[in-house]
Amino acid sequence: MAVYFQKREVVVPGQLLAEGRYRASFGTYDDGDKIYSALVGLAELRGNTVKVVALEGVYIPREGDLVLGTITMVTGNNWKVDVGGPYLASLHANNALRRPYDDDISRYMDIGDVVAAEIIAFDRVTGPFLGMKGRGLRRLESGMILNISPAKIPRVIGRRGSMINMIQDILRIQTMVGQNGRIWIRTSSTEVMRLAIKAFKMIETQAHTSKLTDRVKTMLEEEMAKISGGGHPEDVAEEPLDIEDSGDAEEIAEPAEEGKEKDTAEGEAPVVPDEPPETEVVDEVKDDSPKDVIEEETESDKTETETKEEVSK
Amino acid sequence: MSPEVKPDSLLNAEGLRFDGRRVDELRPIQMEVGVLKTADGSASIRQGKTYILAAVYGPRELHPRHLTLNDRAYLRVVYRMATFSVPDRKRPAPSRREREISMVIANALQPVLFLEQYPKAVIDVFIQVIQADGGTRCAAINAASLALADAGIPMRSLVPSVAVGKAEGTLIVDLGDEEDKYGQGDVPLAILPGTNELTLLQQDGSFTREELMEAMQMGVNACKYLHELQKDALKRSYSKKTPEGVDEELDDYEDDLETDLGEADIMEDE
Numbered sequence: 278m279a280v281y282f283q284k285r286e287v288v289v290p291g292q293l294l295a296e297g298r299y300r301a302s303f304g305t306y307d308d309g310d311k312i313y314s315a316l317v318g319l320a321e322l323r324g325n326t327v328k329v330v331a332l333e334g335v336y337i338p339r340e341g342d343l344v345l346g347t348i349t350m351v352t353g354n355n356w357k358v359d360v361g362g363p364y365l366a367s368l369h370a371n372n373a374l375r376r377p378y379d380d381d382i383s384r385y386m387d388i389g390d391v392v393a394a395e396i397i398a399f400d401r402v403t404g405p406f407l408g409m410k411g412r413g414l415r416r417l418e419s420g421m422i423l424n425i426s427p428a429k430i431p432r433v434i435g436r437r438g439s440m441i442n443m444i445q446d447i448l449r450i451q452t453m454v455g456q457n458g459r460i461w462i463r464t465s466s467t468e469v470m471r472l473a474i475k476a477f478k479m480i481e482t483q484a485h486t487s488k489l490t491d492r493v494k495t496m497l498e499e500e501m502a503k504i505s506g507g508g509h510p511e512d513v514a515e516e517p518l519d520i521e522d523s524g525d526a527e528e529i530a531e532p533a534e535e536g537k538e539k540d541t542a543e544g545e546a547p548v549v550p551d552e553p554p555e556t557e558v559v560d561e562v563k564d565d566s567p568k569d570v571i572e573e574e575t576e577s578d579k580t581e582t583e584t585k586e587e588v589s590k
Numbered sequence: 591m592s593p594e595v596k597p598d599s600l601l602n603a604e605g606l607r608f609d610g611r612r613v614d615e616l617r618p619i620q621m622e623v624g625v626l627k628t629a630d631g632s633a634s635i636r637q638g639k640t641y642i643l644a645a646v647y648g649p650r651e652l653h654p655r656h657l658t659l660n661d662r663a664y665l666r667v668v669y670r671m672a673t674f675s676v677p678d679r680k681r682p683a684p685s686r687r688e689r690e691i692s693m694v695i696a697n698a699l700q701p702v703l704f705l706e707q708y709p710k711a712v713i714d715v716f717i718q719v720i721q722a723d724g725g726t727r728c729a730a731i732n733a734a735s736l737a738l739a740d741a742g743i744p745m746r747s748l749v750p751s752v753a754v755g756k757a758e759g760t761l762i763v764d765l766g767d768e769e770d771k772y773g774q775g776d777v778p779l780a781i782l783p784g785t786n787e788l789t790l791l792q793q794d795g796s797f798t799r800e801e802l803m804e805a806m807q808m809g810v811n812a813c814k815y816l817h818e819l820q821k822d823a824l825k826r827s828y829s830k831k832t833p834e835g836v837d838e839e840l841d842d843y844e845d846d847l848e849t850d851l852g853e854a855d856i857m858e859d860e
Contacts (some may be wrong), residue, residue, distance in 0.1 A: 334741070363648065
């Protein structure tokens with residue numbers, strides 16, 4: 278019985294971690310009664326279970342995970358959803374829509390839409406199956422998606438949500454953190470959006486350092502003080518304005534910098550930097566609301582016709 | 591590039607090689623992990639004048655689909671030499687030699703990977719020889735195994751690799767280009783350092799049975815040393831990313847994958 282590593286030591290593949298009656302867990306393998314690391318990561322002992330917390334790696338689905346994905350295909354009753362990682366997920370209409378639904382399910386969600394869903398089943402042969410029946414699982418309609426390394430997601434959430442709650446409280450933003458390394462952020466101001474991205478990137482790069490929550494908090498509070506000194510994000514936040522969905526974090530860089538330049542140039546003119554996104558809101562309302570209406574109509578139509586049918590029967 | 595001249599002798603009277611090394615001495619080796627930003631994992635190695643980059647992508651979806659293996663991931667290794675990597679311009683079309691070395695490297699790496707954890711997927715390993723000065727296939731294996739580890743792919747251990755050769759009847763470790771060209775033979779080998787199993791063993795030139803056994807022993811010893819360098823390079827790249835000490839407290843670190851993920855997003859829906 279012996280353990281050959283320090284707590285949270287960086288270990289490399291093939292390194293002997295423990296010998297004796299220990300249990301090999303994630304990131305390790307055993308050979309007889311010896312346990313070796315299979316990954317580069319931080320070794321940890323919990324009870325008599327040895328595991329290695331990965332520092333890198335792609336997303337491997339697990340049942341019950343919340344994931345954010347992009348629809349890449351509509352096939353009959355299924356949406357194929359890209360959730361990152363090696364396996365394409367399928368979302369069956371039965372697991373997403375209330376019955377009865379239209380035969381053409383692309384009326385509800387189509388290629389390019391971003392959804393928040395839950396992994397309801399996964400085996401490595403068929404790929405993951407998604408469901409959207411839970412609370413908060415829906416098509417995401419505004420805000421943006423930030424991609425970070427899936428291995429860093431537990432740190433973004435923090436112990437019982439401490440990190441993400443802190444960020445939400447300070448920035449007053451809406452977020453959704455998918456286990457597949459995608460974070461949905463919605464905020465009214467590009468300034469705050471930029472700051473949110475900075476915070477998440479900071480967590481990603483410093484994920485294996487200590488006291489990170491405190492450091493992120495300090496950074497955010499300082500930056501927020503600067504922002505509210507210049508403009509008044511709280512005022513703006515009252516009216517929700519939406520930023521176009523973008524698949525990648527990089528795309529936000531442009532509007533964010535625009536806003537920053539304007540803000541520094543004109544000091545106290547909170548309205549000016551927000552004007553471009555506001556026009557976008559108008560566009561989005563035009564784009565989206567008819568679709569929503571159609572969705573509702575088809576659903577209600579369907580029910581009506583069906584009741585009629587039942588009556589006639 | 592100066593025109594190549596055949597050295598008069600590969601070994602001098604004192605038993606030193608023409609570049610001044612002892613017979614069992616490796617060339618100066620530098621390994622670096624995480625050198626490419628876009629790859630999931632990457633590494634570079636400088637071994638003498640040889641310079642090689644390795645990049646790993648995946649596990650990811652396999653295209654073309656017909657290569658899919660239903661019980662494990664497909665390991666696709668592509669070894670390429672840059673046109674400028676050798677004195678005479680290498681023609682850019684993939685050569686027979688490159689295809690063979692790709693296969694040999696894949697076979698050397700395959701036993702350490704837990705490929706069965708990712709059925710149907712592919713792990714891509716791209717190896718680019720920037721400058722070739724002998725021993726590229728061994729250096730490529732060293733770099734590729736580091737890149738695989740950097741990509742977070744589960745593996746039994748790193749794979750060190752070195753070539754042992756013969757010049758003027760004496761066995762020499764880690765051949766340079768001239769020793770490779772003008773020497774009497776070449777035995778590249780790769781081992782699993784935990785068990786001393788061989789995952790690569792080739793031979794070029796003629797060796798007696800005793801010579802071959804001794805060459806393998808010398809190679810294994812050199813691989814042990816290379817393995818230490820590999821481990822060091824890997825740990826270095828991750829401690830560099832850790833500005834503060836990892837050892838203190840860490841009470842707010844929650845790495846449990848079982849963390850309640852729902853909480854964060856349920857709240858704003860209410």
